[in-house]
Amino acid sequence: MPKTKEQKRTILHELNDKISRAKSIIFAKYNALTVKENEELRSKLRQENNEYYVAKKTLFNLALKDKAISGLDIKKFEGQIAAIFGYADEVSPAKIVGQFKKEKDKEGKIEFIGGILENKYIGAGEVANLAVLPSKQELYSKIVGSINAPVSGLVNALAGNLKNLVHALSAIKDKKQI
Numbered sequence: 001m002p003k004t005k006e007q008k009r010t011i012l013h014e015l016n017d018k019i020s021r022a023k024s025i026i027f028a029k030y031n032a033l034t035v036k037e038n039e040e041l042r043s044k045l046r047q048e049n050n051e052y053y054v055a056k057k058t059l060f061n062l063a064l065k066d067k068a069i070s071g072l073d074i075k076k077f078e079g080q081i082a083a084i085f086g087y088a089d090e091v092s093p094a095k096i097v098g099q100f101k102k103e104k105d106k107e108g109k110i111e112f113i114g115g116i117l118e119n120k121y122i123g124a125g126e127v128a129n130l131a132v133l134p135s136k137q138e139l140y141s142k143i144v145g146s147i148n149a150p151v152s153g154l155v156n157a158l159a160g161n162l163k164n165l166v167h168a169l170s171a172i173k174d175k176k177q178i
Contacts (some may be wrong), residue, residue, distance in 0.1 A: 010148040011055055015063035018053060025116040026042045026093045026127055030054075033151060036041025041100050041110070041116060049088035064116075066154035072121040077113050090117060091130050 003011070019025065030038065042052045060074045060083065074081060086093040094115070099108060112127040122130075134142070 006023045008059065011059055015055060015059060016066070017051075018075055018085050019063055019067065020084075022088055022116075023088070024086040024090040024093060025113065026084040026097060027074070027077065027111050027114045028082050028084060028097060028110050029077070030082050030110045031079045032107070034075070037104060037109070040104070041097070044096050044100060045084060049086075050093045050096065051085045051087070052082055053085060054080070054082050064146065067116075067119060069116060069119060069130065070123050072116070081113070086175070089136055091133050091135070094127050094130035095133070095135065098128065 010170075015065075024116050033041070057074045057077065062082070064072060064074070084093040084097060094112070097110065097112070101108075113126040114124055115122050115127045117126075117130075117131075
């Protein structure tokens, strides 16, 4: 049953709100996903403060028209299109879909077709590259480890000097006792 103009206005308003809040948007073709797989993917995305949203391509185009993103015409994408909005992290939508593809989707039922990052259109290859980046937490731990390495090296060097001093004093004490 076709949607009324009022329903379309509501959907357009929702899309505009989602687009304005999103740090990144990933577009994926999901034609062959089963309902169970679709719900599993939605659940994984929700856990990381992302949202999987499906609407007509015309409504996506209207909502993105105000953003003035060059090179993006959603109507040119073939098949059914889902938009995955990343609200907390720019990379997490691509990582979650990429991980889902790797674990559950051996037949290629879902595939990246592009995305929006920092108000610029990025192609499917760039989205796939985002999917293999380390998470924010992993990057934070690597930075902390890098910052901590020189400090722990200094502590170990100082501790080594103190141990050598203790051994030298112990040897002198042993020599005087003889």
